[in-house]
Amino acid sequence: MKKLGLLAGIAVIVAVFAMSASAADWNFYGSARVQTFYTDTDNKNGVADTTNYGQSLQSNARIGANVTVSDELMGRFEYGASGGNANIRHLYGEWNFGPGKLLVGQTDSPLNMSLSNQVYGNDTSLDPYGHVDAKRQPMIRLSFGGFQIAAIQPNTDTWDGDVASSTTEVIIPKLEASYRLVLDNAFLDFQGGYQTYEVTDTATNISKDVDSYILAVGGQIKFDSFYLGADLWFGQNTGPYNYNCAADDNPAFDGTTLVDNDSLGYAIVGGMKLNDIFSFELGYGYTRAELDQAGSNKDDLDAYYIQSTVTLAPGVFFVPEVGVIDHDSEKTNLLGTGSKITYYGIKWQINF
Numbered sequence: 001m002k003k004l005g006l007l008a009g010i011a012v013i014v015a016v017f018a019m020s021a022s023a024a025d026w027n028f029y030g031s032a033r034v035q036t037f038y039t040d041t042d043n044k045n046g047v048a049d050t051t052n053y054g055q056s057l058q059s060n061a062r063i064g065a066n067v068t069v070s071d072e073l074m075g076r077f078e079y080g081a082s083g084g085n086a087n088i089r090h091l092y093g094e095w096n097f098g099p100g101k102l103l104v105g106q107t108d109s110p111l112n113m114s115l116s117n118q119v120y121g122n123d124t125s126l127d128p129y130g131h132v133d134a135k136r137q138p139m140i141r142l143s144f145g146g147f148q149i150a151a152i153q154p155n156t157d158t159w160d161g162d163v164a165s166s167t168t169e170v171i172i173p174k175l176e177a178s179y180r181l182v183l184d185n186a187f188l189d190f191q192g193g194y195q196t197y198e199v200t201d202t203a204t205n206i207s208k209d210v211d212s213y214i215l216a217v218g219g220q221i222k223f224d225s226f227y228l229g230a231d232l233w234f235g236q237n238t239g240p241y242n243y244n245c246a247a248d249d250n251p252a253f254d255g256t257t258l259v260d261n262d263s264l265g266y267a268i269v270g271g272m273k274l275n276d277i278f279s280f281e282l283g284y285g286y287t288r289a290e291l292d293q294a295g296s297n298k299d300d301l302d303a304y305y306i307q308s309t310v311t312l313a314p315g316v317f318f319v320p321e322v323g324v325i326d327h328d329s330e331k332t333n334l335l336g337t338g339s340k341i342t343y344y345g346i347k348w349q350i351n352f
Helices: 003-023
Strands: 025-043 051-059 061-067 073-080 087-098 101-108 136-146 146-153 165-169 173-183 185-200 206-223 226-236 262-271 278-291 300-311 316-327 339-351
Touching: 226 300
Parallel strands: none
Antiparallel strands: 025 051, 025 061, 025 339, 061 073, 073 087, 087 101, 101 136, 136 146, 146 173, 165 185, 173 185, 185 206, 206 226, 226 262, 262 278, 278 300, 300 316, 316 339
8 A cells, every 4th residue: 555655756756847847948967976085084182093994975966957937937946965864955036026036945145255165065165164155944035136135044053062941032033135246257255244143041031132144255356277266254153043154153142141153254265177078176174153151262273275177078077186284273062172174085976
């Protein structure tokens, strides 16, 4: 009976796609990605050093489709392979109403610059190490040319156990905006985000507002086959904001006092396309976070890499990459004394 139910479910899905296809243009795509990397970890806290080989299907291997219903209405879905299970990366519809566009669903945050092509760690792209990335989020977004503004699903924090029992209250959505200025051979991005909510310690009934913000600027310039890009951001309480930052960027709340956490990051990436087969890129990123109180210790990381993309055929390529991720934390109370990872290996990819 279970098999019959499964077959019936598949039949319904196929029928729905068939009926939808008659009214819309479905352009399916996919990307198979496998990472093969060695990692040498130098632990700075007395733990034995390790060397490991890893091979896995990348979590951002994907399959999806761009759907065009009419000149005014389109949509997209895309599933990834996080943990070996299907997960939603993009799922949205967008309506072009003339002066602008209305998007409803999940896609990349307006706080996202996409400058780096670092492949280690499922195409990390320096995101946790200084590159601007507020992740894919459920949102309602308006676009007018190069300007975007979005109401985004808010996020709240668990305080790393600072409060044994607490509750949160959210009044407004997370708000983000961005503007891209396009020039002849370059672009500049100006981006920002804000979130607020209230946390209450149930033992003392003391409440505090947790305010988070991020401001970022970046861009890229191209000269024939060479390109250079960079970004810079700073913010407050980016941990509860759910921003992609590897440093410990959470505020502290002991049930009585809330201590904000200030963080910043920057990245610079340069590359060159040598010919139709070989291209090269190198990048560097840095991020730091520190509680806003006397005597607090900073938590900082930097990462750098060099890579070459080798194209075997259209849509078929591999990327050898060597890099370092250095965690030089002073926060012995939360993150130990850090570690230094040196990695080398190859990402393999076929787009279809």
